[in-house]
Amino acid sequence: MSRLFPRLADHKPALARVERRLFLRQGLSLGALTLLTGCDLSQGDAVDRVLWAMSRWNDRVQAALFDPNKLAPTYKASAITKPFPFNAYYPESEVRTVDADAWRLRLSGLVADKRPWSLAQLRTLPQASQITRHVCVEGWSAIGQWSGVPFRMFLQRIGADTRARYVDFHCFDDYHTSIDMATALHPQTILALDYGDSPLPPKYGAPLKLRVPTKLGFKNPKYIAAITVTNDYPGGYWEDQGYNWFSGS
Numbered sequence: 001m002s003r004l005f006p007r008l009a010d011h012k013p014a015l016a017r018v019e020r021r022l023f024l025r026q027g028l029s030l031g032a033l034t035l036l037t038g039c040d041l042s043q044g045d046a047v048d049r050v051l052w053a054m055s056r057w058n059d060r061v062q063a064a065l066f067d068p069n070k071l072a073p074t075y076k077a078s079a080i081t082k083p084f085p086f087n088a089y090y091p092e093s094e095v096r097t098v099d100a101d102a103w104r105l106r107l108s109g110l111v112a113d114k115r116p117w118s119l120a121q122l123r124t125l126p127q128a129s130q131i132t133r134h135v136c137v138e139g140w141s142a143i144g145q146w147s148g149v150p151f152r153m154f155l156q157r158i159g160a161d162t163r164a165r166y167v168d169f170h171c172f173d174d175y176h177t178s179i180d181m182a183t184a185l186h187p188q189t190i191l192a193l194d195y196g197d198s199p200l201p202p203k204y205g206a207p208l209k210l211r212v213p214t215k216l217g218f219k220n221p222k223y224i225a226a227i228t229v230t231n232d233y234p235g236g237y238w239e240d241q242g243y244n245w246f247s248g249s
């Protein structure tokens, strides 16, 4: 292991960090991996390929273990973290904003009704509220309150093919992430319009974010512009750099 990770740390720090956890959790040694794969793990390329393959394999294990009815813990209002932290792949001074009246949610892919949605239309749908913990891979977590449209209901409303494998999110800050359909249909996955008692402020993803308490923070897209239902593996901004795609929390 000591030979593998310093090398990886040179060019794929995120992958190394995530996959080191997987090695430990699954009790695999590098020696065992060498035997299993027949790869010479002293070669940088081979190491990379093996780790990517393991990460996709780990996606399948996590998907198989995911319980669609198991709820993430919820908390009392008194447990909410104040102030709730901001995070993005850029500093808070560079947060992008849109005109809320002009904004429309665009839909594409395996969806029967692709008409775009305004915020006013989204607010006519039934809303749900949750106080849950957000866990960021960067090593912090915080409890917050989000409200909005249960995503399952929204997918049914637009005639999404819920047998499709993925739901992909494009954001107007050029962020991108995607989730598995089982998680999209989970009862606590919501299209959040509000943080606390007010519309989402710019720092928390105005005008629309996906709140997914069963996944790590980076799988909770803010500033949503477009949603695609698809069977083609969509990846994501961090996922393409080595963070494990499923990333359940």
Ligand SMILES: Nc1nc2c(c(=O)[nH]1)N[C@H]1C(S)=C(S)[C@@H](COP(=O)(O)O)O[C@H]1N2
Residues within 6 Å of the ligand: 084, 085, 086, 087, 088, 089, 090, 135, 136, 137, 171, 172, 173, 175, 176, 203, 204, 205, 217, 218, 219, 220, 221, 222, 223, 224
């Ligand atoms: N559009 C967009 N969504 C994003 C990100 C981003 O950079 N852009 N960062 C992700 C990460 S890593 C985290 S931890 C959370 C932070 O959300 P918060 O600012 O509400 O705490 O947003 C996630 N969603």
Ligand SMILES: [Mo]
Residues within 6 Å of the ligand: 087, 135, 136, 137, 138, 217, 218
């Ligand atoms: Mo994060």
